[in-house]
Amino acid sequence: MRTQITELFGLRVYTDRAVFVGNVDDVVIDVDQKKIDSLAVGALNPEIGEAKGYAGLQIPFRIIKSIGDIVIVRHIPGIFRSPGKEE
Numbered sequence: 001m002r003t004q005i006t007e008l009f010g011l012r013v014y015t016d017r018a019v020f021v022g023n024v025d026d027v028v029i030d031v032d033q034k035k036i037d038s039l040a041v042g043a044l045n046p047e048i049g050e051a052k053g054y055a056g057l058q059i060p061f062r063i064i065k066s067i068g069d070i071v072i073v074r075h076i077p078g079i080f081r082s083p084g085k086e087e
Contacts, residue, residue, distance in 0.1 A: 015076075019075065021057070022043045038058040040058055066069050
């Protein structure tokens with residue numbers, strides 16, 4: 001499956017445990033390796049644990065599980081904590 005990078009902008013990002021993370025603001029490209037390095041995510045969910053107080057996150061492309069109408073990333077306890085839950 002091929003897609004344009006510009007189609008990623010604005011997509012909502014969720015973990016595989018259905019925790020909303022934020023929206024894709026930008027794509028970081030490794031020009032030397034000719035591949036996507038990470039997604040820059042902004043409009044963060046203020047309840048996701050360690051991201052409190054940050055304006056954005058860079059999510060490494062290696063933890064992305066799926067891209068379609070939304071982006072699904074691997075859930076990492078301690079960073080993507082479910083709102084209202086302590087893990």
